[in-house]
Amino acid sequence: MIKSNTYLASEGCRAGYGAGLLVLFILALSSCVTTITGGFSPDVSEEQAVKDYIQLAIAYYDIDDIVGAKRSINNAFEIDGNNSEVHSVLALIYQREGDMGLADEAFQRSINIDGSNSRARNNYAVFLFGREHFEDAFEQLQVVSADTNYDERAVAFENLGRSALRLNREGDAERAFERALQLNNNLYLSSVELAQIKFNKRELASARSVYNDFLMIREASNIPHTPRSLWIGIQIENEFPDSEILEGYSRLLTMLYQDSPEYQLYRKLLDDN
Numbered sequence: 304m305i306k307s308n309t310y311l312a313s314e315g316c317r318a319g320y321g322a323g324l325l326v327l328f329i330l331a332l333s334s335c336v337t338t339i340t341g342g343f344s345p346d347v348s349e350e351q352a353v354k355d356y357i358q359l360a361i362a363y364y365d366i367d368d369i370v371g372a373k374r375s376i377n378n379a380f381e382i383d384g385n386n387s388e389v390h391s392v393l394a395l396i397y398q399r400e401g402d403m404g405l406a407d408e409a410f411q412r413s414i415n416i417d418g419s420n421s422r423a424r425n426n427y428a429v430f431l432f433g434r435e436h437f438e439d440a441f442e443q444l445q446v447v448s449a450d451t452n453y454d455e456r457a458v459a460f461e462n463l464g465r466s467a468l469r470l471n472r473e474g475d476a477e478r479a480f481e482r483a484l485q486l487n488n489n490l491y492l493s494s495v496e497l498a499q500i501k502f503n504k505r506e507l508a509s510a511r512s513v514y515n516d517f518l519m520i521r522e523a524s525n526i527p528h529t530p531r532s533l534w535i536g537i538q539i540e541n542e543f544p545d546s547e548i549l550e551g552y553s554r555l556l557t558m559l560y561q562d563s564p565e566y567q568l569y570r571k572l573l574d575d576n
Contacts, residue, residue: 353379353386360392364399372396387417391426398430406430421446421453425462432466441466441475448482457487464496473500484516491520499535502542510539528555530563537569 356379363371373396379389394409410427413420428443444463448456464479480497483490494517501510514536521528533556540549553569560566 349382353383353389356382357386357388357392360396364392364395369396369399385416387413387420387423389413390416391420391423394423394430395426403434419450421450421459422455425453425455425459428459428462428466432462432469435469437466437469441470441472448479457483457490460486461490461493464493468496473503476500488516489520489524491517491524491526494520495532495535498539502535502539507539507542511543514539528559530556530560530565533560534565534568537572541572 356375360372360375360379363369363375372392376389376392376396379386380393383389390409390413394406394413397403397406397409407430410423410430413423414427417423424443425447428440428447431437431440431443441463444459444466447453447459448463450456450459453459460479460483464476464483467473467476467479477497477500480493480500483493484497494513498510498514498517501507501513517532520526521532533552536552537549537556540546540552543549556563556566556569
């Protein structure tokens, strides 16, 4: 599945709220939603209240308190039902509750209100990918990745590449992964998938180089090998005579992932050799 870019995971929106921080946030909110006098515009107060309710909803969502999240976002909706962020958070809540039709409607409403809301559009693409609507996800991610002001543009390119792979558009996937790594060279999924593409094109030296980049990222981030990453390494190193690394990849795949499809591919490779 493509990388999960929930409102929290992809944007870093105050992830990890504890109960104590929630209490402080609620107290701060209560002071924000009171009527402001002395020359301040009530409209400004309402605008701030909507922002605070949205952040409170995200905080509840982050600790899996969906009741609290829905209550807070409904408060925001009552103040401004035409706010793109409100509908984006509503979509995530509906998705968490399993109401996929409502989630789809809320995502579309969010984007229709503000077509420049790349965060909402990216999360909608993740939603579409999860439902195997790969063409629709690809189209949304093309728009997101073109937004040069989007903080998570590198991840959008990575997701674009993974969507392209599901559509058998290897050329589009290659370009997307290369752009993702140009923007953030620590994206291990882009590295390992790009290595596979280079291998498929028989660009073996390039495939090996990109895979070595993946290995450095994996080690630095303490990320375990997957069956797919090991299989890609096996394919590449099998093309280089007397590779000592090949034995290590093969041993790990055999020890850890004998039930995987990749292990069956490895067994077939042995038989063919």
